[in-house]
Structures are given as structure tokens and as C-alpha cells.
Amino acid sequence: MRTxxxxxxxxxxxxQRRLPGAFEVVAYRSHKxxxxxxxxxxxxGAPAIGAAAxxxxxxxxxxxxxxxxxxxxxxxxxxxxTLKSARPTAVNLAWAVDRVIRSVENKNLxxxxxxxxxxxxxxxIADEDVEINKRMAQHGAALINDGDTVIHHCxxxxxxxxxxxxxxxxxxxxHEQGKRVHVLVDETRPRLQGARLTAWELExxxxxxxxxxxxxxxYFLRAGKAQKVFFGADRVTANGDVANKxxxxxxxxxxxDNNVPAYSVVPTSTIDLSLKDGSQIPIEERDGxxxxxxxxxxxxxxxxNARARNPAFDVTPNRLISAIVTExxxxxxxxxxxxxxxxxx
Ligand code: MRU
Numbered sequence: 001m002r003t004x005x006x007x008x009x010x011x012x013x014x015x016q017r018r019l020p021g022a023f024e025v026v027a028y029r030s031h032k033x034x035x036x037x038x039x040x041x042x043x044x045g046a047p048a049i050g051a052a053a054x055x056x057x058x059x060x061x062x063x064x065x066x067x068x069x070x071x072x073x074x075x076x077x078x079x080x081x082t083l084k085s086a087r088p089t090a091v092n093l094a095w096a097v098d099r100v101i102r103s104v105e106n107k108n109l110x111x112x113x114x115x116x117x118x119x120x121x122x123x124x125i126a127d128e129d130v131e132i133n134k135r136m137a138q139h140g141a142a143l144i145n146d147g148d149t150v151i152h153h154c155x156x157x158x159x160x161x162x163x164x165x166x167x168x169x170x171x172x173x174x175h176e177q178g179k180r181v182h183v184l185v186d187e188t189r190p191r192l193q194g195a196r197l198t199a200w201e202l203e204x205x206x207x208x209x210x211x212x213x214x215x216x217x218x219y220f221l222r223a224g225k226a227q228k229v230f231f232g233a234d235r236v237t238a239n240g241d242v243a244n245k246x247x248x249x250x251x252x253x254x255x256x257d258n259n260v261p262a263y264s265v266v267p268t269s270t271i272d273l274s275l276k277d278g279s280q281i282p283i284e285e286r287d288g289x290x291x292x293x294x295x296x297x298x299x300x301x302x303x304x305n306a307r308a309r310n311p312a313f314d315v316t317p318n319r320l321i322s323a324i325v326t327e328x329x330x331x332x333x334x335x336x337x338x339x340x341x342x343x344x345x
Contacts, residue, residue, distance in 0.1 A: 035056065068111060130164055137165075140230075149226045235275070240321055
């Protein structure tokens with residue numbers, strides 16, 4: 001099943017807040033509810049929220065009672081702003097929304113044709129995502145050797161995309177090619193995308209794994225017990241800086257210090273050549289309650305009055321990234337000169 005899809009004039013998605021305890025599909029009829037679902041991380045992962053927002057626009061087109069093209073377009077622009085503001089860091093969200101709007105503007109469509117065209121483009125984004133992920137996986141699988149142990153951060157699998165996945169998709173492809181791969185799944189505090197979602201996916205694929213807490217990566221890298229590090233990205237800038245789930249920077253630092261290659265796997269829709277470097281990427285700061293939710297032996301860990309900080313992403317500088325895997329091939333440094341030809345081809 002796809003992570004996010006269109007059925008019966010509804011945007012449907014697997015509720016990732018409930019996994020692995022419960023597998024539940026939720027359905028939305030309004031773009032505002034889709035925006036809330038993105039913010040609350042019912043759906044998460046850069047390509048998945050892009051596709052969800054695109055289907056959110058299809059809902060907005062259905063919701064609008066406008067009979068004139070101009071009025072309907074105005075409603076779509078307003079819905080686009082709502083959807084884009086749901087989460088700031090992953091550029092795929094704005095990329096998908098802008099692509100849908102561009103596909104219907106200045107096309108001489110009447111209102112009904114416009115509604116159909118919005119849904120057509122959203123569906124196309126979702127279908128293309130699956131195909132792009134598989135192309136990335138083919139390229140990236142060449143980086144994995146038989147017998148490798150790989151440290152993986154966050155969740156970058158089917159659940160982070162429409163289907164198949166980015167970094168986890170590479171690992172899955174290597175496994176399907178018959179290579180023996182062992183995955184050290186870091187928990188990914190505070191939302192535990194690794195321990196909950198990546199571990200759940202690896203069970204489905206029958207790929208051997210062990211969960212480690214985030215602070216164990218340095219130990220395994222220094223001990224020579226991991227040969228590769230893989231993660232995705234929410235935004236890559238023109239110089240190859242990578243914004244990804246909080247903790248990626250520390251993991252990449254430890255990998256670099258131990259001469260272990262660190263690879264970021266991204267569709268080109270995640271590459272934002274309009275930004276010079278990572279300092280320009282907006283970093284989402286979420287409610288500190290997500291950090292304080294932690295329990296130990298059934299009890300809250302932190303004192304009742306404790307406050308917490310919760311940046312959801314960090315930026316890993318390009319010098320710590322060994323290569324960026326895209327659907328158009330593997331990009332090696334210097335990224336500032338090499339990235340554009342992969343994005344534009
Ligand atoms: O906060 P999340 O769970 O949406 O963060 C997701 C990540 O950081 C992923 O690593 C990223 O989106 C790339 S994987 C497709």
C-alpha cells in the first residue's frame with residue numbers, strides 16, 4: 001500500500017503516529033485537514049509530505065464552489081499558502097505545491113477542467129515519486145558491498161515517500177540484489193522514526209537489523225563495526241549542504257572522523273539550487289513537549305517544570321558528505337560544480 005494516495009475523492013494516508021502499534025489509514029476531505037496532518041506528522045518524510053500537499057490541492061479544488069477559472073485559481077493559491085506553511089524545512093512540500101499550480105495556470109481551462117488537471121498533476125507527482133525512488137535505489141545500491149553493516153538515520157523508507165524510499169530504498173535494493181546487509185537503526189529521538197518506523201519496515205522486508213540509541217553511533221563507527229552511513233535529506237543547497245533529521249550532523253561528523261563514507265540519498269526535488277548554502281535553510285523548531293514526552297519505566301523522565309528545545313532538523317556541511325545519490329546518478333564533490341548537471345538532466 002502507498003503511504004499517501006487518492007481514493008473516493010479523499011486524500012488517504014497511513015497514520016504514522018500510530019505505527020508500529022497499529023496500522024490505520026486515515027482519510028481527509030479538506031486541504032486544511034491535510035495541512036494539519038502534515039504538521040502533526042500523520043504523514044512525514046520530505047517526498048511524502050510533498051505528495052500529500054499535492055493531493056491536498058486536489059481537495060481544495062473540489063472544496064471550492066467557484067465556477068470561474070480566476071476565482072478557482074485564487075482559492076487554489078490560498079490553499080497552496082496554507083499547505084506550504086505546514087512545515088518549513090523540506091523543500092519538496094513547496095516544490096510539489098508550486099508544480100501543481102504551475103501545471104494549471106495560463107492554460108485556458110474552464111473550472112471543471114482545472115479541477116481535473118489539479119488531480120492529474122498530483123497523481124503524476126505521486127506516481128513519479130515511486131519510479132524516481134527505484135532509480136535512486138539502483139544507483140545507490142552500487143555503494144553497498146556484500147556483508148556491509150550500515151548505520152541508518154530517521155525513517156527514509158516507503159513511509160517517508162509515496163513508496164519504496166530513499167536511503168532505506170537503497171538498502172532494500174541491495175538486499176533484493178542478494179547482498180547481505182545488516183542495518184544499525186538509530187532510534188532518532190525525539191519522534192523515534194528509526195525505532196518505530198524504520199524497524200517496522202525492515203521487518204516487512206526481512207532485512208536483518210538492530211536498534212541502537214542515537215548516542216551509540218560513534219562507538220560503532222570507531223570500533224570499525226559499520227562500513228557505511230546512509231540518510232536522506234529534506235533540503236540540499238547548491239553547495240551540497242544537507243538539511244536532514246536532527247542528529248544527522250553528529251552522525252556524519254563521527255563517520256568522517258573514522259573515514260566511514262556518509263551518503264545522502266535524495267530525489268532532485270529535494271535539491272534547492274536557489275539557496276547558496278545551508279545557513280539559508282529554515283529549520284523547523286517543534287514543541288518541546290515532544291522531547292519531554294519521554295518515559296522511563298512508565299514514568300515521565302524530566303521534572304514537571306522542565307522546558308525543552310526541539311529543532312527538528314540540522315544542517316550537515318558538504319565536507320562531511322561523501323556523495324549525494326539522486327535518480328540521475330551519484331554526485332561526488334565538489335557539489336557546487338557537479339550538482340547542477342544532475343538536477344537539470
Ligand atoms: O520530521 P520527519 O520525520 O518528516 O523528517 C524526515 C527526515 O528527516 C527524512 O530523513 C527526510 O525526509 C528524507 S527521507 C525521504
